[in-house]
Amino acid sequence: MAYRPLADEIRPLSLDEVVGQRHILGPNGVLRRIIEGGNVPNMVFYGPSGTGKTTVANIIAKRTDRTLHRLNATTASISDIREVIADVDTLMAPNGVLLYLDEIQYFNKKQQQSLLEFMENGKITVIASTTENPYFCVFNAVLSRSTVFEFKTVEAEELKPAILRAISIMEQRMGWKAVLEPGVLDALASSCGGDVRKGISSVELLFSAGRPENGQVTFTMEDAAILGQRSAMRYDRDGDSHYDILSALQKSIRGSDPNAGLHYLARLLEAGDLISACRRLMVIACEDVGLAYPQIIPIVKSCVDAANMLGLPEARIPLGDAVVLMATAPKSNTGISGIDAAMRDIRAGNYGPIPAHLMDSHYSGAKKLGRGLTYQFPHDYPNHYVPQQYLPDKLKDAVYYQYGENKTEQAAKAYWDRIKGR
Secondary structure, three states: OOOOOHHHHOOOOOHHHOOOOHHHHOOOOHHHHHHHHOOOOOEEEEOOOOOOHHHHHHHHHHHOOOEEEEEEOOOOOHHHHHHHHOOOOOOOOOOOEEEEEEOHHHOOHHHHHOOHHHHHHOOEEEEEEEOOOHHHHOOHHHHOOOEEEEOOOOOHHHHHHHHHHHHHHHHHHHOOEEEEOOOHHHHHHHHOOOOHHHHHHHHHHHHHHOOOEOOEEEEOHHHHHHHHOOOOOOOOOOOHHHHHHHHHHHHHHHOOOHHHHHHHHHHHHHOOOHHHHHHHHHHHHHHHHHHHOOOHHHHHHHHHHHHHHHOOOOOHHHHHHHHHHHHOOOOOOHHHHHHHHHHHHHHOOOOOOOOHHHOOOOOOOOOOOOOOOOOOOHHHOHHHOOOOOOOOHHHOOOOOOOOOOOHHHHHHHHHHHHHOOO
16 A cells, blocks of 8 residues: 555645634635635635645635646646646536646746636636745736735644644554653644644654554654754745845844844844845845944944854854844934935936036046036145035935934034034
Protein backbone atom coordinates (compact mmCIF):
# COMPACT_ATOMS: atom_id res chain seq x y z
CA MET A 1 0.00 0.00 0.00
CA ALA A 2 1.39 3.37 -1.03
CA TYR A 3 2.35 5.75 1.75
CA ARG A 4 -0.17 8.53 2.33
CA PRO A 5 0.90 11.57 4.35
CA LEU A 6 -1.17 12.13 7.46
CA ALA A 7 -1.92 15.72 6.43
CA ASP A 8 -3.56 14.42 3.25
CA GLU A 9 -5.40 11.63 5.05
CA ILE A 10 -7.14 13.97 7.49
CA ARG A 11 -7.78 16.81 5.03
CA PRO A 12 -11.16 18.41 5.93
CA LEU A 13 -14.17 17.40 3.87
CA SER A 14 -16.47 20.24 4.95
CA LEU A 15 -16.14 23.96 5.62
CA ASP A 16 -16.80 23.41 9.33
CA GLU A 17 -13.70 21.20 9.56
CA VAL A 18 -11.35 23.79 8.01
CA VAL A 19 -8.93 25.16 10.60
CA GLY A 20 -8.86 28.95 10.81
CA GLN A 21 -10.06 31.40 8.12
CA ARG A 22 -13.11 32.40 10.17
CA HIS A 23 -13.02 35.84 8.51
CA ILE A 24 -14.12 34.30 5.19
CA LEU A 25 -15.45 30.85 6.18
CA GLY A 26 -17.24 31.63 9.44
CA PRO A 27 -21.06 31.47 9.63
CA ASN A 28 -21.39 34.86 7.93
CA GLY A 29 -18.17 34.75 5.91
CA VAL A 30 -18.48 35.96 2.32
CA LEU A 31 -16.66 32.98 0.82
CA ARG A 32 -18.78 30.54 2.80
CA ARG A 33 -21.98 32.18 1.58
CA ILE A 34 -20.71 32.08 -2.02
CA ILE A 35 -19.87 28.38 -1.75
CA GLU A 36 -23.17 27.51 -0.12
CA GLY A 37 -25.00 29.49 -2.81
CA GLY A 38 -23.44 27.25 -5.46
CA ASN A 39 -22.68 30.03 -7.95
CA VAL A 40 -18.91 30.07 -7.60
CA PRO A 41 -16.97 32.76 -9.53
CA ASN A 42 -13.36 32.71 -10.68
CA MET A 43 -11.21 33.32 -7.61
CA VAL A 44 -7.67 33.87 -6.45
CA PHE A 45 -6.74 32.39 -3.07
CA TYR A 46 -3.82 34.30 -1.57
CA GLY A 47 -1.97 33.32 1.58
CA PRO A 48 0.85 31.33 3.18
CA SER A 49 1.32 27.61 2.67
CA GLY A 50 -0.70 25.27 4.83
CA THR A 51 -3.62 27.61 5.46
CA GLY A 52 -6.33 25.66 3.62
CA LYS A 53 -6.36 27.00 0.05
CA THR A 54 -6.22 23.59 -1.63
CA THR A 55 -8.61 22.10 0.91
CA VAL A 56 -11.27 24.75 0.24
CA ALA A 57 -10.91 24.24 -3.52
CA ASN A 58 -11.56 20.51 -3.03
CA ILE A 59 -14.64 21.26 -0.94
CA ILE A 60 -15.96 23.67 -3.57
CA ALA A 61 -15.58 21.04 -6.32
CA LYS A 62 -17.43 18.47 -4.20
CA ARG A 63 -20.26 20.81 -3.16
CA THR A 64 -20.84 22.07 -6.72
CA ASP A 65 -20.44 18.59 -8.25
CA ARG A 66 -17.81 19.78 -10.70
CA THR A 67 -14.90 17.83 -12.09
CA LEU A 68 -11.76 19.05 -10.36
CA HIS A 69 -8.51 19.39 -12.28
CA ARG A 70 -5.39 20.40 -10.39
CA LEU A 71 -2.35 21.94 -12.05
CA ASN A 72 0.78 23.37 -10.50
CA ALA A 73 2.15 26.37 -12.39
CA THR A 74 5.74 25.35 -11.60
CA THR A 75 5.42 22.39 -14.01
CA ALA A 76 2.22 22.97 -16.05
CA SER A 77 2.13 24.34 -19.59
CA ILE A 78 -0.47 25.76 -21.98
CA SER A 79 -0.98 22.26 -23.41
CA ASP A 80 -1.97 21.06 -19.92
CA ILE A 81 -4.61 23.80 -19.77
CA ARG A 82 -5.90 22.76 -23.20
CA GLU A 83 -6.28 19.19 -21.98
CA VAL A 84 -8.39 20.43 -19.07
CA ILE A 85 -10.53 22.54 -21.39
CA ALA A 86 -11.05 19.51 -23.65
CA ASP A 87 -13.15 17.94 -20.87
CA VAL A 88 -15.67 20.79 -21.02
CA ASP A 89 -19.10 19.74 -22.36
CA THR A 90 -18.16 16.06 -22.27
CA LEU A 91 -19.31 13.12 -20.19
CA MET A 92 -16.07 13.58 -18.22
CA ALA A 93 -17.40 16.84 -16.79
CA PRO A 94 -21.20 16.95 -17.07
CA ASN A 95 -21.54 19.80 -14.57
CA GLY A 96 -18.54 21.78 -15.68
CA VAL A 97 -14.86 21.96 -14.80
CA LEU A 98 -13.17 23.54 -11.82
CA LEU A 99 -9.50 24.20 -12.52
CA TYR A 100 -7.37 24.66 -9.42
CA LEU A 101 -4.14 26.32 -10.52
CA ASP A 102 -1.58 26.28 -7.71
CA GLU A 103 1.29 28.81 -7.54
CA ILE A 104 -0.06 30.94 -10.40
CA GLN A 105 2.79 33.39 -9.88
CA TYR A 106 5.00 31.01 -11.85
CA PHE A 107 2.86 31.36 -14.99
CA ASN A 108 4.08 34.00 -17.43
CA LYS A 109 1.78 36.53 -19.07
CA LYS A 110 1.05 34.37 -22.11
CA GLN A 111 0.18 31.38 -19.95
CA GLN A 112 -2.12 33.43 -17.72
CA GLN A 113 -3.79 35.00 -20.75
CA SER A 114 -4.58 31.54 -22.12
CA LEU A 115 -7.15 31.25 -19.31
CA LEU A 116 -9.06 34.42 -20.16
CA GLU A 117 -11.38 33.18 -22.92
CA PHE A 118 -12.65 30.32 -20.79
CA MET A 119 -12.93 32.39 -17.63
CA GLU A 120 -15.19 34.81 -19.51
CA ASN A 121 -17.54 32.32 -21.15
CA GLY A 122 -18.03 30.36 -17.93
CA LYS A 123 -17.05 27.00 -19.37
CA ILE A 124 -14.53 26.53 -16.60
CA THR A 125 -14.21 28.04 -13.16
CA VAL A 126 -10.65 28.93 -12.25
CA ILE A 127 -9.41 29.01 -8.69
CA ALA A 128 -5.81 30.17 -8.68
CA SER A 129 -3.72 30.10 -5.53
CA THR A 130 -0.56 31.98 -4.70
CA THR A 131 1.67 32.61 -1.71
CA GLU A 132 2.68 35.97 -3.21
CA ASN A 133 0.68 39.19 -3.33
CA PRO A 134 -1.60 38.67 -6.36
CA TYR A 135 -1.61 42.38 -7.13
CA PHE A 136 2.11 42.02 -7.88
CA CYS A 137 2.26 38.62 -9.56
CA VAL A 138 -1.10 38.07 -11.29
CA PHE A 139 -1.77 40.04 -14.45
CA ASN A 140 -4.55 42.62 -14.38
CA ALA A 141 -6.64 40.86 -17.03
CA VAL A 142 -6.88 37.77 -14.81
CA LEU A 143 -7.44 39.79 -11.63
CA SER A 144 -10.26 41.79 -13.20
CA ARG A 145 -12.13 38.55 -13.87
CA SER A 146 -11.52 37.12 -10.40
CA THR A 147 -12.37 37.72 -6.76
CA VAL A 148 -9.39 37.70 -4.39
CA PHE A 149 -9.70 36.02 -0.99
CA GLU A 150 -6.86 36.24 1.52
CA PHE A 151 -6.10 33.19 3.65
CA LYS A 152 -4.36 34.18 6.86
CA THR A 153 -1.84 32.43 9.08
CA VAL A 154 -3.66 30.14 11.52
CA GLU A 155 -3.34 31.09 15.18
CA ALA A 156 -1.79 28.56 17.56
CA GLU A 157 -5.00 28.17 19.58
CA GLU A 158 -6.92 27.29 16.42
CA LEU A 159 -4.26 24.72 15.52
CA LYS A 160 -4.48 22.71 18.72
CA PRO A 161 -7.65 20.76 17.82
CA ALA A 162 -6.10 19.73 14.49
CA ILE A 163 -2.93 18.56 16.24
CA LEU A 164 -4.92 16.59 18.83
CA ARG A 165 -6.92 14.98 16.03
CA ALA A 166 -3.68 14.05 14.27
CA ILE A 167 -2.35 12.49 17.49
CA SER A 168 -5.55 10.47 17.89
CA ILE A 169 -5.34 9.11 14.35
CA MET A 170 -1.66 8.23 14.74
CA GLU A 171 -2.44 6.41 17.99
CA GLN A 172 -4.92 4.26 16.10
CA ARG A 173 -2.54 3.74 13.20
CA MET A 174 0.47 2.80 15.35
CA GLY A 175 -1.39 1.07 18.18
CA TRP A 176 0.32 3.22 20.83
CA LYS A 177 -0.87 5.61 23.47
CA ALA A 178 0.78 9.03 23.29
CA VAL A 179 1.76 10.83 26.50
CA LEU A 180 2.62 14.50 26.11
CA GLU A 181 4.87 16.30 28.55
CA PRO A 182 3.40 19.60 29.80
CA GLY A 183 3.85 22.29 27.15
CA VAL A 184 4.34 19.95 24.18
CA LEU A 185 0.94 20.72 22.63
CA ASP A 186 1.57 24.47 22.93
CA ALA A 187 5.06 24.06 21.47
CA LEU A 188 3.80 22.08 18.47
CA ALA A 189 1.01 24.57 17.79
CA SER A 190 3.35 27.55 18.06
CA SER A 191 6.38 26.21 16.22
CA CYS A 192 4.69 25.49 12.90
CA GLY A 193 4.19 29.16 12.09
CA GLY A 194 0.46 28.94 11.41
CA ASP A 195 0.95 26.15 8.83
CA VAL A 196 -1.63 23.44 9.55
CA ARG A 197 0.11 20.95 7.28
CA LYS A 198 3.40 21.47 9.07
CA GLY A 199 1.77 20.98 12.47
CA ILE A 200 0.21 17.68 11.41
CA SER A 201 3.48 16.56 9.80
CA SER A 202 5.29 17.29 13.07
CA VAL A 203 2.93 14.88 14.84
CA GLU A 204 3.65 12.24 12.22
CA LEU A 205 7.39 12.72 12.67
CA LEU A 206 7.09 12.43 16.44
CA PHE A 207 5.38 9.06 16.08
CA SER A 208 7.92 7.94 13.48
CA ALA A 209 10.73 8.66 15.92
CA GLY A 210 8.87 7.27 18.91
CA ARG A 211 10.15 4.34 20.98
CA PRO A 212 7.11 2.84 22.70
CA GLU A 213 7.35 1.06 26.02
CA ASN A 214 4.47 -0.99 27.36
CA GLY A 215 2.20 0.27 24.60
CA GLN A 216 2.81 3.98 25.10
CA VAL A 217 5.28 6.59 23.93
CA THR A 218 6.22 9.85 25.65
CA PHE A 219 6.81 13.02 23.66
CA THR A 220 9.06 15.51 25.41
CA MET A 221 9.59 19.24 25.13
CA GLU A 222 13.04 18.48 23.73
CA ASP A 223 11.43 16.48 20.90
CA ALA A 224 9.02 19.33 20.14
CA ALA A 225 11.80 21.91 20.23
CA ILE A 226 13.97 19.97 17.77
CA LEU A 227 11.10 19.57 15.31
CA GLY A 228 10.06 23.19 15.66
CA GLN A 229 13.44 24.91 15.50
CA ARG A 230 13.43 27.87 13.08
CA SER A 231 10.20 26.65 11.50
CA ALA A 232 7.78 29.07 13.09
CA MET A 233 8.88 32.01 11.00
CA ARG A 234 7.81 32.54 7.42
CA TYR A 235 10.44 34.28 5.36
CA ASP A 236 11.38 34.50 1.70
CA ARG A 237 13.91 37.09 0.58
CA ASP A 238 12.01 37.61 -2.66
CA GLY A 239 8.50 37.32 -1.22
CA ASP A 240 5.93 39.36 0.63
CA SER A 241 7.21 38.42 4.09
CA HIS A 242 10.59 39.98 3.30
CA TYR A 243 9.11 43.36 2.46
CA ASP A 244 6.48 43.16 5.19
CA ILE A 245 9.14 42.66 7.86
CA LEU A 246 11.30 45.49 6.50
CA SER A 247 8.25 47.76 6.40
CA ALA A 248 7.28 46.84 9.96
CA LEU A 249 10.87 47.43 11.14
CA GLN A 250 10.99 50.93 9.70
CA LYS A 251 7.50 51.89 10.85
CA SER A 252 8.23 50.65 14.38
CA ILE A 253 11.42 52.71 14.66
CA ARG A 254 9.71 55.70 13.04
CA GLY A 255 6.96 55.25 15.63
CA SER A 256 9.56 55.28 18.45
CA ASP A 257 8.81 51.73 19.64
CA PRO A 258 12.17 50.08 20.48
CA ASN A 259 10.54 46.77 21.46
CA ALA A 260 8.79 46.34 18.12
CA GLY A 261 11.95 47.47 16.32
CA LEU A 262 13.99 44.78 18.06
CA HIS A 263 11.32 42.18 17.29
CA TYR A 264 11.42 42.79 13.54
CA LEU A 265 15.20 43.03 13.51
CA ALA A 266 15.29 39.64 15.25
CA ARG A 267 13.07 38.16 12.53
CA LEU A 268 15.45 39.36 9.84
CA LEU A 269 18.51 38.07 11.65
CA GLU A 270 16.94 34.71 12.48
CA ALA A 271 16.38 34.32 8.75
CA GLY A 272 20.05 35.15 8.20
CA ASP A 273 19.24 38.30 6.22
CA LEU A 274 21.99 40.57 7.49
CA ILE A 275 22.26 42.55 4.26
CA SER A 276 18.62 43.68 4.22
CA ALA A 277 18.74 44.59 7.91
CA CYS A 278 21.85 46.76 7.45
CA ARG A 279 20.51 48.52 4.37
CA ARG A 280 17.16 49.32 5.95
CA LEU A 281 18.72 50.64 9.17
CA MET A 282 20.82 53.08 7.13
CA VAL A 283 17.68 54.24 5.32
CA ILE A 284 15.90 54.78 8.63
CA ALA A 285 18.81 56.80 10.01
CA CYS A 286 18.65 59.20 7.08
CA GLU A 287 14.92 59.24 6.46
CA ASP A 288 13.27 59.11 9.88
CA VAL A 289 15.78 60.46 12.42
CA GLY A 290 17.67 62.60 9.99
CA LEU A 291 18.24 66.23 10.90
CA ALA A 292 16.75 65.92 14.37
CA TYR A 293 19.93 64.05 15.35
CA PRO A 294 22.39 64.33 12.42
CA GLN A 295 25.07 62.34 14.24
CA ILE A 296 22.82 59.28 13.92
CA ILE A 297 23.98 58.67 10.35
CA PRO A 298 27.70 58.06 11.10
CA ILE A 299 26.74 56.21 14.29
CA VAL A 300 24.46 53.76 12.47
CA LYS A 301 27.03 53.45 9.69
CA SER A 302 29.56 52.39 12.32
CA CYS A 303 27.10 49.84 13.73
CA VAL A 304 26.47 48.47 10.24
CA ASP A 305 30.20 48.26 9.50
CA ALA A 306 30.77 46.45 12.80
CA ALA A 307 27.94 44.02 12.06
CA ASN A 308 29.34 43.17 8.65
CA MET A 309 32.81 42.70 10.10
CA LEU A 310 31.54 40.45 12.89
CA GLY A 311 28.96 38.46 10.96
CA LEU A 312 26.13 36.57 12.62
CA PRO A 313 25.38 35.88 15.41
CA GLU A 314 27.52 38.68 16.91
CA ALA A 315 26.18 41.17 14.34
CA ARG A 316 22.97 41.30 16.37
CA ILE A 317 24.77 43.35 19.07
CA PRO A 318 25.65 46.54 17.12
CA LEU A 319 22.46 46.32 15.09
CA GLY A 320 20.39 46.00 18.25
CA ASP A 321 22.14 49.11 19.58
CA ALA A 322 21.30 50.95 16.35
CA VAL A 323 17.61 50.01 16.56
CA VAL A 324 17.23 51.12 20.17
CA LEU A 325 19.15 54.35 19.58
CA MET A 326 17.05 55.31 16.55
CA ALA A 327 13.75 54.29 18.13
CA THR A 328 14.44 56.48 21.16
CA ALA A 329 15.95 59.39 19.20
CA PRO A 330 14.00 62.52 18.16
CA LYS A 331 12.56 62.24 14.64
CA SER A 332 12.59 64.44 11.58
CA ASN A 333 11.77 63.75 7.94
CA THR A 334 12.40 67.30 6.74
CA GLY A 335 15.44 66.19 4.74
CA ILE A 336 13.61 63.60 2.65
CA SER A 337 10.58 65.87 2.36
CA GLY A 338 12.80 68.62 0.97
CA ILE A 339 14.60 66.49 -1.63
CA ASP A 340 11.34 64.85 -2.71
CA ALA A 341 9.74 68.27 -3.21
CA ALA A 342 12.71 69.40 -5.28
CA MET A 343 12.61 66.24 -7.40
CA ARG A 344 8.89 66.67 -8.05
CA ASP A 345 9.66 70.09 -9.56
CA ILE A 346 12.43 68.64 -11.73
CA ARG A 347 10.22 65.81 -12.99
CA ALA A 348 7.45 68.31 -13.74
CA GLY A 349 9.85 70.38 -15.83
CA ASN A 350 10.05 73.19 -13.30
CA TYR A 351 13.64 74.22 -13.69
CA GLY A 352 15.51 76.87 -15.62
CA PRO A 353 18.98 78.06 -16.54
CA ILE A 354 21.47 78.19 -13.69
CA PRO A 355 22.10 81.84 -12.74
CA ALA A 356 25.16 83.12 -14.60
CA HIS A 357 26.95 84.17 -11.42
CA LEU A 358 26.86 80.54 -10.17
CA MET A 359 28.20 78.98 -13.34
CA ASP A 360 31.71 77.56 -13.54
CA SER A 361 34.20 80.30 -14.36
CA HIS A 362 37.46 78.35 -14.09
CA TYR A 363 38.30 78.31 -17.77
CA SER A 364 39.46 80.83 -20.32
CA GLY A 365 36.63 82.60 -21.99
CA ALA A 366 34.26 82.26 -19.04
CA LYS A 367 34.21 86.02 -18.47
CA LYS A 368 33.41 86.66 -22.15
CA LEU A 369 30.34 84.49 -21.63
CA GLY A 370 29.41 86.39 -18.49
CA ARG A 371 29.99 83.40 -16.23
CA GLY A 372 30.67 84.06 -12.53
CA LEU A 373 31.14 87.81 -12.92
CA THR A 374 28.84 88.92 -10.11
CA TYR A 375 29.31 85.97 -7.76
CA GLN A 376 29.90 87.04 -4.13
CA PHE A 377 32.15 84.75 -2.07
CA PRO A 378 30.30 84.23 1.27
CA HIS A 379 33.50 83.68 3.27
CA ASP A 380 34.50 87.28 2.54
CA TYR A 381 31.50 88.59 4.48
CA PRO A 382 30.55 88.72 8.18
CA ASN A 383 29.23 85.42 9.49
CA HIS A 384 30.24 83.89 6.14
CA TYR A 385 26.97 84.92 4.58
CA VAL A 386 25.84 87.33 1.89
CA PRO A 387 22.40 87.50 0.28
CA GLN A 388 22.33 86.45 -3.36
CA GLN A 389 20.11 84.39 -5.63
CA TYR A 390 20.97 80.70 -5.94
CA LEU A 391 17.88 79.16 -7.53
CA PRO A 392 17.04 79.64 -11.22
CA ASP A 393 14.86 82.69 -11.95
CA LYS A 394 11.86 80.47 -12.59
CA LEU A 395 12.09 79.04 -9.06
CA LYS A 396 13.72 81.88 -7.14
CA ASP A 397 11.01 81.87 -4.45
CA ALA A 398 10.66 78.09 -4.12
CA VAL A 399 10.84 76.64 -0.60
CA TYR A 400 11.62 72.93 -0.33
CA TYR A 401 13.02 72.67 3.18
CA GLN A 402 10.96 73.53 6.26
CA TYR A 403 12.67 73.48 9.65
CA GLY A 404 11.47 70.70 11.91
CA GLU A 405 10.18 71.30 15.44
CA ASN A 406 13.02 69.39 17.09
CA LYS A 407 15.76 71.04 19.14
CA THR A 408 18.53 70.66 16.57
CA GLU A 409 16.67 72.15 13.62
CA GLN A 410 15.13 74.92 15.70
CA ALA A 411 18.60 75.89 16.88
CA ALA A 412 19.73 76.09 13.25
CA LYS A 413 16.66 78.14 12.38
CA ALA A 414 17.28 80.59 15.22
CA TYR A 415 20.91 80.99 14.09
CA TRP A 416 20.01 81.76 10.48
CA ASP A 417 17.08 83.97 11.40
CA ARG A 418 19.55 86.09 13.37
CA ILE A 419 22.21 86.09 10.64
CA LYS A 420 19.76 86.85 7.86
CA GLY A 421 18.06 89.54 9.92
CA ARG A 422 14.61 87.97 10.02
